[in-house]
Amino acid sequence: MMNSFSRNRSISVGINRLCSVKNELLNGYVEGDTCVVESHLPVSCGRPHFKRFYHKNNAFPRFSIAKCGFSSQAGAKSSGEEDDLEDGFSELETPLGSDAITDSNLDDEKANESASDADVSDVDGEEESPEDELEILTDKGKVRSSRTQSQLFQAITAARSVENALDKWVEDGKNLNKDEIWLATYNLRKRRLFGRALQLSEWLETRGKIDFVEKDYASRVDLIAKVRGLHKAESYIEKIPESLRGEIVYRTFLANCVSAGNVKKAEEIFNKMKDLEFPSTAFTCNQLLLLYKRLDKKKIADVLLLMEKENVKPTGFTYRLLIDSKGQSNDLDGMDQIVQAMKAEGVELDISTQAVLAKHYATGGQKKKAESILRDMEGGDLKEHRSACPLLLPVYAELGKVDEVRRVWEVCEHSPRAYECIAAIEAWGKLKRIEEAEAVFNSMVKRWKKLSATQFSALLRVYANNKMLTKGKDLVKQMADSGCKIGPLTWDIIVKLYVESGEVEKADSILHKATQQNLMRPMYSTFMAIMGQYSKRGDVHNAEKLFHRMKLSGYTARITQFQSLLQAYINARTSAYGMRDRMKADNLFPNKAVASLLAQVDPFKKTAVSELLD
Template sequence: MASTLLRILKKTHNFTITTAPILTRTCHSRTVTAKPRRRFNNNLFSRISPLGNDTSLVPVLDKWVQEGNQLEELELQRIVRDLRSHKRYSQALQVSEWMSNSDLQFSVDDRAVQLHLIGRVRGLESAESFFNSLADEEKNDKIYGALLNCYVRKGLVDKSVSHMQKMKEMGFATRALDYNDLMCLYKSSGQFEKVPEVLSDMKKNGISPDSFSYRICMKAYAARSDLSSMESILQEMESQPNITMDWISYSIVANIYIKAGLKEKALIYLKKCEEKISKDPVGYDHLISHYASLGNKDEMMRLWGLQKTHCKKHINRDYISMMGCLVKIGELEETEKLLMEWESSCDRYDFRVPNVLLIGYCQKGLIEKAEAMLRDMVKRGKTPVPNSWSIIAAGYLDKDNMEKAFECMKETLAVQAENKLWKPKPSLISGILCWVRGKRYVDEVEAFVRSLKTDSRN
């Protein structure tokens, strides 16, 4: 019986008992890409925006033209840019290729974007093939830079360095973006000592570093616990006339000091960060998170009040962030109050918000309270996402209450139909599998197996 379940798990979830991670206290719901809401004047994007990520956009573009509507290069470029910003790379590539095959003007810069998208969607070999197919006169600094970015994303240090050297020889290494790519590669590969070398080389070649250049270098110094050099880079950054200091840079510095245990220095830069936030809700979310790391509830609540005053409205992301910070410092009662506030004003019930409190309860061992809260929501007509029930199931598993874990897992699979991309965590299934092994609940196990089969077909 258990072996039947194991075979299905291996087939449908690439699951193995030996590699299953230990159960974590939190379970992650599927990531849903936010749909862009931008609307252009002639409304073409309003047709594209609501479509699923797997939908082909070519018929949409063809139909738009067949209806006699006009298309301009600038409009399609903005659509490609918006799709890229929302990580809808495949659709962005479709629009780019449709544009290149049309009678519209397709610039070398458009071609560089297309190369970047090919690397994202079809892989490095396709990107290199596309690059090699271009005539020499079509290869400018942005084309070379796009291929460099493909190498960097693949973590290919030698190829990236060699390609960058060729760009220098051809006079194409003229943008901070390309040096930043190389610095990111060294940082991600753990070669922190080489990041400042790239910054020095950049300045030597007459390229002015931008904010990102300095930030990545400060992070590299911090990773080596060289806070003195990090401070020198910050001072240099502040002295540059072409750079406007913003909250992001000071937030990074404050976080570095927090992690280093230097509270007083962290507070200095948290104040500087606050001075630069203005009406940016994301800035407030970051600042509140830093004070949560310091365990400073008073400052968290003060900033939450300022965020309400200065920003137009609180969205779900802000509540999720603030509630998560309150859970982090163990303030579950304040989290409960915030959930009630959100419920009284929300337009759409987003279970990611109450999930924060469910996780908080489970972390404190209050599994029964978490389950009671979730069942109360069901009574009020709310339909939980699978992840909500799996949080409770994981909590019971953590307390060795397998009967309840199995029961909540069945609840999870019962609401899975509307969340077809969601998959059970292997660690959770592993725990249940270990429990049913040797049990004789034939009907229950077979029903559970059928649910997993349905899950795999979806």
């Protein structure tokens, strides 16, 4: 079922001067209960005031002109498509990487990859750190290169125990100033070694080696959330001295709530920041947009209305999120209108946003537009604009341009970076050029001593998408033999490899063992891939078991879970008792698609014969 955001022919972007572009851009349409809100901002072009539409039912109890807060209690309705997305999206306003313009669901999955799925060989130091955007690693605005060597970082990664490495460092009389600590922490984060970074932070505080400022506490909150979960991070916030428990701490926690896909907690923290009278910023609003783009697009209009009321100016990242949302809904005209508004506001159409546009034009059938943007991204000389290569590869592959993929890869292949290799493997896989994808993978094996799970997973995904079970099994064995640590992302691909090959029971067994043997929870999409197959079979027993296991793993119930479960009952031709009450208990309300399914499995539904008998 198409959601309200995807149905509208334009978007409620009316922030500041956007009304000077096209009045149509400022409109929104929601099917069903709607109301119109007139903007009373001055109109520079002299045109009539624009109108907005939003759900009455979606108006938040704390969303008012004065407070503009959010509550997860209202607006719980969401379409099946909206909810069929994974936890763990963590863009945090950073430039998109090599895989950022592939399927949006896949982006969410990759972002959820744990530290155990990463390795030192993963990182080339070319991408901006998300933590810089959170302002938890910046130091007086000084830009630092991640290529700079840190002896402390090397000592920490070489030692079995972080505590022992640090104690020895001090015993040897080595320097432990803020610069050295910053650089070690930066390098640990870049390599997703969050556990060690957390141990470093804890050691520094317990030993009293540095005086913690707000950014240090915010960094700790971020690391705890990543390593131990949101609950522990929130508990730690209460222990921070009140004078240092400021906006950076809370917005760091908000970003982690968004990354975890926890709508209720994200809205709760946003409301708390309003209660504490922190100003609304583009960063916090962008986090909500990021969350709702994934999980509840109907609420996007509410965030935009909030930004207008609070006079928060949209950033390039704001526009990129809106463009991507329109593109996902295949609303290319609406996407074009947002680009026009963006240009009118003087916001740069950077290479990452261009890549998003090109991807959606390619998938939407507007190939000439996509190719035009790709040429602009190349800048006339691809060697001088090599940073565009990992963004170009997947779009050329989407267009079916084998020669163009080969030309772009030739720019990189003599001295490739890890993320360029991954982009190339995915591009060749999309073109079903398995041998070329394997050749890129083999070049990585020769170039780096030890590959990370991310690099293995790129080829594994190619095998999964092409139902090459035997080759997939061999690659998994190679991963295990190399000592590569496997985390949720890899489990997800392995499970889907078996699911795509028709071995659903084997996929379920692998998922069950992975859950038992590891502390990290599997991804939402991993569970749903198996549950979807049980639903198709009408296997109510196993579908219910998967539903229960997802709850035990900590996932809040979503509409798509109930949708899949109801489909299992329908295919089994059996009634489902108490399903409405179960949904109500999880604070969920049926949308049109789910309401239709509920009617089909209602054990008390009226039929022509039953009405006669009554």
